[in-house]
């Protein structure tokens with residue numbers, strides 16, 4: 001055994017012993033060789049690194065690291081755009097809202113509704129490629145035309161959030177940025193932890209230290225009711241048996257909200273959305289890709305529960321959801337903390353925002369067939385164990401009472417509006433995206 005093997009692994013305990021000249025010489029020569037080879041390897045790595053093309057969008061190579069992109073922001077022109085977008089236009093008690101996930105489906109509609117009534121709105125979105133980013137860009141263009149600036153960045157970027165709050169004293173945050181989708185959680189679990197847990201905590205950390213602290217309204221999900229069998233689902237029901245990691249992260253979000261309300265006095269309202277659909281919707285959702293596949297003549301899989309049971313959803317139209325979001329913002333009380341310290345008890349709420357009339361998925365397909373005037377190629381299959389639940393049904397009496405929430409659009413009417421939008425959007429320049 002060489003004497004070098006005697007060197008203890010704990011660096012602080014190394015003690016050089018008296019040794020022969022020959023041994024020292026061998027030791028020094030090995031050190032020189034080691035240093036030379038290390039230098040050589042370092043040079044090689046640097047050359048390779050410099051020669052490889054810059055990775056513009058790491059999301060394309062590793063979806064779990066999708067939102068770790070770096071974004072550029074700052075500068076006088078950027079700040080000017082922020083201030084213009086945040087400006088309140090209405091004379092009567094307008095609010096200034098940071099909408100996270102503003103280029104998303106619900107985010108776009110809520111941002112636009114706030115702006116229409118005169119509130120100040122700034123969007124934040126990381127434009128990840130969970131689904132076709134060109135749809136997000138088209139929504140961004142739509143919002144820009146009405147004077148809404150969407151900052152490109154991630155909710156995990158504390159420095160960016162601090163900067164936004166330094167420039168704009170937001171009264172409210174409408175937090176809609178999230179990793180959505182029930183089934184995708186089996187493919188890319190870490191993206192759910194990154195956005196729905198780490199991102200939420202990061203945002204709340206910034207909000208708790210902001211002065212003034214904003215009131216926060218955020219998107220939870222009907223999926224927190226998981227495998228419950230008692231219907232309709234009420235806010236008082238248990239939510240401790242999620243069927244998917246997506247549901248588990250939304251449930252975790254509700255508990256995290258409780259903590260930040262309890263310790264820091266943040267006013268927090270969670271909205272449990274029930275399968276939201278409509279124009280400018282999400283291509284990963286069944287009504288959307290069924291439409292695409294029916295038009296292409298491709299077969300669609302319709303899930304059945306045990307013993308050929310019906311799978312049903314309380315599909316909720318986007319305009320109704322927007323009214324619920326605005327109702328939640330308008331009834332949100334101020335946070336009570338300042339300088340990171342709680343000064344008194346603050347509001348903590350959770351509401352179901354559903355439609356209260358569940359529809360079997362096979363009926364949704366029949367409506368689409370009529371609207372599209374194309375027969376679907378139906379494949380009835382047993383619901384895979386993929387995080388889906390057999391049915392959802394919202395009890396909305398609490399939201400009705402406290403937010404004035406009253407859904408008015410049935411599935412037939414809502415899908416008609418969706419199909420009209422779909423056919424017009426995926427014609428002309430976007431036609432390739434529909435293939």
Ligand SMILES: O=C(O)[C@H]1O[C@H](OP(=O)(O)OP(=O)(O)OC[C@H]2O[C@@H](n3ccc(=O)[nH]c3=O)[C@H](O)[C@@H]2O)[C@H](O)[C@@H](O)[C@H]1O
Pocket residue numbers: 180181182220221222223273274275276284285286287301302303311312313361388389390
């Ligand atoms: O309320 C929510 O909190 C969630 O709503 C939405 O989830 P879901 O209700 O599961 O909607 P969606 O995927 O459109 O499937 C609709 C129906 O089609 C069935 N379905 C689905 C796929 C398929 O190939 N076949 C099929 O029958 C399927 O079994 C289901 O019965 C959001 O995506 C989610 O982000 C979250 O917000």
